[in-house]
Amino acid sequence: MDKIRLSLAPIAGFSDRAFRTLCKECGADLVYTEMISAKAVAFGDKKTHALADFAPVERPIIFQVFGREPEDLSRAVALLYERCEPDGFDLNCGCPVPKVVKSGEGSELMREPKRIEKLVRAMVAASPARVSVKLRTGIDDAHKNALICARAAEDGGASLVTVHGRTRAGMFSAPIDYDTIASVRGALSIPVCANGGIRDEQSARETIERTGCTELMIARGALGDPAIFTKLQNALNGENRRLPDPKTLLLRHLSLACAYKPLRQALPELRGQLQFYFKNKSGSARARERLMRSQSREEIRDVIEDYFKDDLSR
Numbered sequence: 125m126d127k128i129r130l131s132l133a134p135i136a137g138f139s140d141r142a143f144r145t146l147c148k149e150c151g152a153d154l155v156y157t158e159m160i161s162a163k164a165v166a167f168g169d170k171k172t173h174a175l176a177d178f179a180p181v182e183r184p185i186i187f188q189v190f191g192r193e194p195e196d197l198s199r200a201v202a203l204l205y206e207r208c209e210p211d212g213f214d215l216n217c218g219c220p221v222p223k224v225v226k227s228g229e230g231s232e233l234m235r236e237p238k239r240i241e242k243l244v245r246a247m248v249a250a251s252p253a254r255v256s257v258k259l260r261t262g263i264d265d266a267h268k269n270a271l272i273c274a275r276a277a278e279d280g281g282a283s284l285v286t287v288h289g290r291t292r293a294g295m296f297s298a299p300i301d302y303d304t305i306a307s308v309r310g311a312l313s314i315p316v317c318a319n320g321g322i323r324d325e326q327s328a329r330e331t332i333e334r335t336g337c338t339e340l341m342i343a344r345g346a347l348g349d350p351a352i353f354t355k356l357q358n359a360l361n362g363e364n365r366r367l368p369d370p371k372t373l374l375l376r377h378l379s380l381a382c383a384y385k386p387l388r389q390a391l392p393e394l395r396g397q398l399q400f401y402f403k404n405k406s407g408s409a410r411a412r413e414r415l416m417r418s419q420s421r422e423e424i425r426d427v428i429e430d431y432f433k434d435d436l437s438r
């Protein structure tokens with residue numbers, strides 16, 4: 125059987141350098157950055173450039189960019205490649221956030237397949253890195269045009285297309301439309317990656333069976349559980365990786381985050397990120413509450429230590 129390739133999805137506010145490194149250490153084959161504004165990069169915004177920092181261990185790494193003007197995409201890709209040489213660039217055609225959609229970017233691009241082709245062409249020409257596109261199944265049930273958009277991406281020179289199996293109207297909770305992902309996979313000659321609803325071995329197997337894809341992308345299933353990559357590498361690819369201990373993972377997440385970002389920036393982000401590790405177990409609510417009030421790295425470490433104290437079952 126083909127190797128199943130597992131990628132960490134672009135997740136704004138979460139798939140930063142620390143979390144990507146952790147997922148990579150847990151077995152992710154490929155990691156995506158949070159989405160990066162092509163316009164902001166093209167205009168030299170320093171904060172945006174910081175989103176593109178990464179460590180060599182993260183390779184292969186894909187920078188996800190969003191935008192709608194070929195000149196912005198072309199300039200951003202050229203600048204980012206010159207500075208960081210990522211392995212690839214991914215065009216965001218799935219973001220449903222009103223601010224992004226209003227600017228005609230993200231999922232709004234799915235109304236303009238010709239533009240997708242043009243943008244991909246501009247990105248391909250701007251650097252030697254490979255280019256991919258991340259789509260939804262369409263804007264809504266009456267406008268499911270993932271196949272047309274995916275063909276446009278392929279015509280523009282994309283080397284992979286990811287389909288999140290929901291329409292924009294379906295946001296993040298509609299049932300996954302495996303049939304549309306399967307139809308895109310069947311029609312394209314480049315690889316198609318299936319995304320949406322993969323949280324464990326069962327949902328991963330269902331995705332593979334129903335779409336035929338051997339590329340899987342995981343977003344929320346990895347939040348608070350980067351070891352999902354270890355479990356899936358073992359279950360799907362017959363690997364024999366040691367399952368990381370949850371406490372060690374949490375402490376590692378904390379220390380990576382503090383190493384990569386100034387504490388004043390890392391702390392508020394960590395409160396959002398680490399809460400996902402405290403779930404479905406006694407003491408979780410209390411740990412989350414304490415985490416939200418934590419003001420220092422030491423306080424967070426104490427929350428973690430107390431959560432795992434006297435409970436070998438965790």
Ligand SMILES: Cc1cc2nc3c(=O)[nH]c(=O)nc-3n(C[C@H](O)[C@H](O)[C@H](O)COP(=O)(O)O)c2cc1C
Nearest residue numbers: 133134135136158159288320321322342343344345
């Ligand atoms: C908090 C959050 C942030 C996200 N940020 C991005 C993003 O920057 N770019 C993108 O293409 N998708 C983004 N997504 C969508 C995910 O990559 C993914 O397509 C979606 O969550 C479905 O996968 P899942 O069911 O595994 O979560 C985001 C999702 C969430 C929940």
